[in-house]
Amino acid sequence: MKITGTIDAYLTDTPYRQEAFLAAMKNGSHSEAVGALNFSNTPGMEIVGWVRLGTATITVDVPDEDAIRLGYVETLKAKKAQVLADAQREVVKIEEKIQSLLAITNEVVTS
The missing domain is CATH 1.20.5 (Single alpha-helices involved in coiled-coils or other helix-helix interfaces)
Known part of the structure; x- marks a missing residue:
């Protein structure tokens, strides 16, 4: 079964995640860039240093x-x-x- 939903996409304050995201974006590796992000619908993640980049639509094939x-x-x-x-x-x-x-x-x- 496929499920689809929307969730906020964040870049965390972890340096290696930031570097991985920026390098992937520079190289056009969108899948790797998405892999460097965190996703959460918990309000206020900015207070822990996360930067909200936007909203993601995710589809998952659930077994x-x-x-x-x-x-x-x-x-x-x-x-x-x-x-x-x-x-x-x-x-x-x-x-x-x-x-x-x-x-x-x-x-x-x-x-």
Whole structure:
């Protein structure tokens, strides 16, 4: 199903986004320029340093509900894998500290 709506287009105060937008406009790469923008219908974004460029009309091909659900599942699986990897790295650091402390207590002192 296709959905279409209008939303405000902003250039943020992030230097790399500004540079990407200006370079894309200079090169005529409109898709890249649009990719450097943020879109929001939240009023008052100017107060956080965003510059409103105008209004965008966006059309999105929305997949069916099952595909959306599967997308969430894949995202959660990836997040789970990252959490497990981060935890394993932390476990290794802790184990190294334990082994280091145990090695200290097992040193032979000679005088």
